[in-house]
Amino acid sequence: MGRCFTLICLLFIPTAVMAQLEVIVEPSNNGVRDNIQAFIGPVEAENRREMWRLARHATDQATKAAQALGFYHTRIRPDVTGSRDAPVLVLNVSLGQPILLDKVDIRVEGQGRETFQLPSSSRLRQGAVLNHGHYESYKTLISNQALRYGYFGGRFEQQELLVDVDNYQADITLVYQSGDRFRLGEVAFSDTPFNENLLQRMVRFRTGVPYDADLLAELNRDLLSSGYFETVQVSASANTAEDGLIPVNVEIRERDQHSLGFGGGFSTDVGPRAKVNWTQHWINPQGHSRGADLEVSAPRQQISTWYQIPLDPPQSHSLRFFTGFQDEEIDDVETRSFTVGAQLLRTLDSGWERVIGLRLEQERFSLGNESGQSTLLIPSLLLQRTVSDNSIDPSKGYSLMLDLQGAKEGVLADFDFVRVNASAKGLYTLFDKHRLLSRASIGAIGSESFDSLPPSLRFFAGGDQSVRGYDFRTLAPTDESGERIGGRYLVATSVEYQYEFIDKWRGAVFVDHGNAMDSLTDPRETSLGLGVRWVSPVGPIRVDVARSITEPDEGFRLHFSMGPEL
Known part of the structure; x- marks a missing residue:
């Protein structure tokens, strides 16, 4: 070979274009031009003579910057232009053939x-x-x-x-x-009120497993997601290894044992509402927890309590017992229900959240011209998953949900029924400002005793999360007196386009289609509307105006709501 040598050069990313330096590259090559400008940096001179004095050093620097990108045969001709008091250094770069x-x-x-x-x-x-x-x-x-x-x-x-x-x-x-691969040793935790068995059940890897930094990061995430700790620091230093085994040390600090939260909101569906929740994040060294929730609005008042036991692994698998009372009165429907039950909650490796439930529900209701009472032991299965790039204001993502429940007559139930409800939402952003949001819901009830089914299990449509050309729960089959009594089936779809016209402000146009009905062949309603979204610190706030195009006499409907779109 000819002249051979080893060269290591750093590449630089330009932070600004310096007015005192102009680089002209032939043939045009933006990468070389930008690297020369960044490598040379600011060039400042008070007059043309001083600028010519700086030209030699700048030429040397430009040569090195071009070589870093493979151009070793560059010819650089400096020149100084501009006024006497504001000179500009011009580097004319002829690249030549690359290496x-x-x-x-x-x-x-x-x-x-x-x-x-x-x-x-x-x-x-x-x-x-x-x-x-x-x-x-x-x-x-x-x-x-x-x-x-x-x-x-x-x-x-x-x-x-x-x-x-x-x-x-x-x-x-x-x-x-590479040499030999180290292995992970035993995991030791700092002092904590939790027992060792609970902590070790949160560790997904066994002693002696080959070292992988992702396993340590996963342990850190799992401990934080358990809800027990305020800070977690996982470390495994090779300097402490013995026979290739690295001990894992975890420094943890538990969170405050109690928390009390207050919230509120407003939507045209239920009007103003207030929420209070209390949680005791851990009761004993075994990690049991409990809490209570209260929600009050004009049409609905509900209170519930729960007690949760961690299973294996504790951060994603738990057993929850709950009880609650709800009193609701919306238009033609009045209900009062008491519920007690249990849920087996688990976050699967696939990312799906699975909830297997069993609840005993007693409900008194007034529905149109009818009133009744039901007692049902209801097993249920809920699967849901949300994938998004931001929990408060995502730019893309999707959410899926499947809810299946039923009861068997004679097994602490007055009648048979099966109810399934599925929904999907999708959001995608184009060119930063253009957003497409779509959603679809479908539901069905199978029962020979539909007239005995309480309103909480029937389907209604209309409102700010449904067909927005109609008020909340005003789309449903009616009885002989014209009062709404809920349907066997639900179909609701929506497509919405949003445009961000000012930072944090978006305009929207949408079309909604669907209905709650007793037969899938029954007619469905369609509405069109416009809206405005403001991305507040607590999430998007939405104001929509919609009107039915299948029943123009319905007039305009105004909807106000807030919360994430997925």
């Missing part, structure tokens, strides 16, 4: 050969233009992989970048010897 990679040998030796996840890089292959930044980045990637997987004794046996300037080519040799 291309010839031989590329990148290997990981030792145990890490099967463990490292090193993607093949089109930037480091034969025929690619030499870029010192890509070479350094790949070295960093290998080193980071070694740290993640516990190869703390690894090292580069060879790391060489040879440039043959005369022949316009370069060779890369990177050989990393």
